[in-house]
Amino acid sequence: MVEVLIEVHVLEAKVKKLYLSRDSSKVVYNHYEKMLFDDLGISQEQYTESLAFYVDQIDQMQGIYDQVVDSLLDRQKSGNVNSGNIN
Template identity: 30%
Template sequence: MRKLIYIIAILTIVSCSGKEELPKGIIPPEKMALILSDIYLAEHKAANISLKPDSSKVVFRHYELKILEDYNTNDSVYKESFRYYLEFPEKLEAVYDIVIDTVSLREQVENAKKKQK
């Protein structure tokens, strides 16, 4: 099911955007959207753990680094890519449209799984 979410997200970004060249070292929009989706979900998980705020931040940072590793990138490339998208609001908006769709779809899948149990 996770692959379906990725495929939908990638198809959405490809169909909505032209084939503009990105500067070297910038994460492509579809991959950036998937990373951000995972990071926001990890942030939600960390915030809902019954820990002190400082401890929750440590847990979130662990999640964040694991996500970046899973996407074969690192913190500096992620931050530089985020700065790049901040300079181009229309590109950032397209990325966040995919993030919203991806997170919503994941939530629907989780809710469907819970109802089946």
């Protein structure tokens, strides 16, 4: 789940940097999210179910997000924030 959330947040940031209208951003995001999930070998349903599970397990979710934030900060420091192929 940590790696999935890292990549989802990177994708969200990339789409935001495109400065598209809300509707266009949603279309672009959904397209790349599907590609991301395919690359990670998960479905939208699995992602949604996992999020729903961890929302009810707040301590576990906090631990996951601690790892997500640490990893994103490490990527930022090393200049390796971008992954995937959107822009």
